[in-house]
Amino acid sequence: MxxxxxxxxxxxxxxxxxxxxxxxxxxxxxxxxxxxxxxxxxxxxxxxxxxxxxxxxxxxxxxxxxxxxxxxxxxxxxxxxxxxxxxxxxxxxxxxxxxxxxxxxxxxxxxxxxxDKGMLPFLESVGLKLSSAMLIARYLSSQSLPEIIDKVTFVKEMLFSSSGSEVLTGRNAKRMMLHFSIHADEDIQSTLSFFEKMEARHGGLNMLGHENASFPYLIESFPRLLSRSKEKHLEPLVYFLEDSGIPKAEISAILLTFPPILLYDIERDLKPRMHALEKAGVEEKDIASMLMKYPWILSTSIQENYSEILAYFKGENCQKLAHILGCSTQKMKSIMEQFSGLGVTKKMLVPVITSSPQLLLRKPDEFLQVVSLLEEMGFDHRKIGRILCRCPEIFAASVDNTLKKKIEFLIKFGISSNHLPRIVRKYPELLLLDINNTLLPRMNYLMTIGLSRKEVCSMIYRFSPLLGYSIEVVMKPKLEFLLNTMKRPLKEIVEYPRYFSYSLDKKIKPRFWVLRNRNIECGLKDMLSKNDDGFAEEFMGIGRLLVVPSPVHKDSS
Incomplete structure (x- = not known):
């Protein structure tokens, strides 16, 4: 053979x-x-x-x-x-x-x-395509095969030995792709190209922390990595990051999220850039935590950009602006013109962009389409500005494919169009919830326990955040306690659906046992809506409820 x-x-x-x-x-x-x-x-x-x-x-x-x-x-x-x-x-x-x-x-x-000293077949053995292996072999022509194998083993151990950081790594990579809107330097471009290759494969960026999935793409995107000395560069880099306060288990997430750090010289690149962050107002002890979330702040592009960010947001601490250090101030100024007409100030802009940086990539007419839709529902500019600050993701969503579909679904279910403004104002996140996976299952659950469609619509009108609660974690346990222990009828949650918003163990149960021990009957609203002082004063005759009473069971009463 x-x-x-x-x-x-x-x-x-x-x-x-x-x-x-x-x-x-x-x-x-x-x-x-x-x-x-x-x-x-x-x-x-x-x-x-x-x-x-x-x-x-x-x-x-x-x-x-x-x-x-x-x-x-x-x-x-x-x-x-x-x-x-x-x-x-x-x-x-x-x-x-x-x-x-x-x-x-x-x-x-x-x-x-x-x-070829065995270089080509070895590079193919770690997952590289032949064309990529031939290209990378040129970078490594002066090195022996044993050196390369030892280096590959070390890099793999450095990047993939920590378990449990895969989710964090993928999340940080997605954050970078969303938040970056300034001119990208070579390091950023290579990183984004690496992420795009990962995104195109099965599992996407969630596979970034998995060796077999990402290592070949990493070497293809950063071929100079294997030309770095293990003893003089890679090992000292790990020690330097540890000395900077980064836990060893987190180093892999940082390097996979921004691999150019693997190529940076400690004295020429890393130390000066970290020192620049200190000069910008970041305390030394906080640099490590910033790097764990936003390692790309060490790139040349962001180093050049964050002075403009700090100048634009005068008086704001650099650490508070970490989310948007990669955002373009020109785009901020453009979107700020739209925000100002809604009563959103520059200071209010920081958490808005932090929560939804993709707003900076929206065209003005796309942003105004969302504003027009909310105006048609009956909102004035001041209320639209409040919705923007609370749920900026709405303004980055598609009007036709997302927002209008949710509105049409709610009306078709039985919600009055006159009630929609109140429902959206109380819980604007409702417009972003998935119809089949979130909205419909909760509506169906409420009807399976014996409520009519009209009663469910009434509950949504009274307390629209109801549709965001988990059925298994929130709704079922509280409903079972209401029906089986408190012996209350279903109509009480129709009249007071906010009942589902209170903690079962910290508020509902303790207050129920207090009232039961004192033989006091009251509605759910009177029982739960008051703060601790008001409850203690009305039902216990004291100024404050200091001790949560233990439940009294039938066999001990």
């Missing part, structure tokens, strides 16, 4: 490979299986040992990986092709007889004889 080019390691004793046995198509070879004997080396498919070292060395590696025999040709045995290599391998000026070597050793010497 023929063979697949194995995955190589640097020495015969440590080689690892995966021989996948395939056939070779003789018509693809640089010599013909039917050619007549001549002094030059030829291939006789019935006699594998006839392949000379010269012929084998001239055979493209791609043929060994993918070609197949046609029809009647007999298969070559696993080791048949290796016999001829013994005549063509030099080691220290002497011919090496490979006939007694095992297959791993023969693979090693084959790679060595082909002149």
């Amino acid at each position: 023929a063979f697949r080019a194995p995955l190589l390691s640097p020495t015969p004793s440590t080689l690892t490979f995966s021989p996948s046995i395939r056939r070779i198509r003789p018509t693809n070879l640089p010599f013909s299986p039917t050619s007549s004997p001549n002094p030059s080396p030829t291939l006789n498919p019935t006699n594998p040992a006839s392949i000379s070292a010269q012929s084998a060395s001239e055979t493209p590696s791609s043929l060994l990986r993918s070609s197949t025999w046609p029809g009647p040709y007999p298969e070559l045995d696993d080791h048949g092709l290796w016999g001829s290599w013994s005549s063509g391998i030099d080691e220290g000026g002497e011919k090496v007889d490979l006939s007694s070597f095992d297959l791993k050793s023969k693979v090693y010497y084959m790679a060595k004889s082909k002149g």
Whole structure:
């Protein structure tokens, strides 16, 4: 049988490979299986040992990986092709007889004889495409294969040994893609290109912290990484980040979210940029926490931009503006013109952009479409400004594909169009909830417990945040306590749906047991709407409820 080019390691004793046995198509070879004997080396498919070292060395590696025999040709045995290599391998000026070597050793010497020092097959073995491996091998031509393997092992351990940070890594990467709206320098462009490659594969950026998924893309996007010295650069970098207050377990998330840090020189790049953050008002103890969330603040683009941000938001601490250090002040000024007409001040802009930086990428007419929709519902500019500050994501949503669909759904369910302004004003996030996964299941649940559609609409009108509560975590436990322990009728939650907003263990249960012990009957609103002082004064005759009473069970009463 023929063979697949194995995955190589640097020495015969440590080689690892995966021989996948395939056939070779003789018509693809640089010599013909039917050619007549001549002094030059030829291939006789019935006699594998006839392949000379010269012929084998001239055979493209791609043929060994993918070609197949046609029809009647007999298969070559696993080791048949290796016999001829013994005549063509030099080691220290002497011919090496490979006939007694095992297959791993023969693979090693084959790679060595082909002149690439085994670099190409090794790079392919870590997941790189052949074209990428050939390009990156040029960066590494001055280094030995053992050095590269040792470096790859170290980098993988540095980036992927910490478990539990995968979600954080993916979340931070998405945050960077959303928040960045200024001119991108080379480091930012390479990082975004890396993220785009990850986003295109199954699992997207959530796979950023998974070695097999992201390491090949990382090396493709930052080929100079493997040219850095392990002892003089990579190891000192890890120590420096730890000394800066970053927990070792968090270093991988920082480096995967902004890989150019792996290439930065400590003295020339990292220390001056961290010092610049201190000059901008960030305390030394807070730099580590900022880097864990926004490592791209060390990029040249942001270093040049945050002085403009600080000047635009005079008096604001740099740490409070960390979310928007990558945002364009020009775009802020443009969107601020729209905000000012809604009563939103520059100081109010910071949390708005922090919560929804994609607003900076909106065109003015797209923003005004949302404003017009809210105006049609009956909101004036002052109330629209309040909605903007509370839920800025609404103004980054599509009017036709998101907002109008939610409004149409609510009206179709039975909500009066006259009631919509109150519902949206009390809970604007409602317009962003998914119809099939959030709104409809909660409405259906309320109807399955015995409420009519009209009663559910009444509850939504009275307390629209109801539709944002979890059925299993919030609704069911509180409803069961109401019906089974408090012995209250369903109509009470129709009249006071805010009941679901109070903590079951911290408020509902303690107050119920106080009232029960004192044989006091009252509605849910009187029981729950008062603060602790008001409740204690009205139902206990004291100024403040100091101790939460224990429940009294029937067997102890």
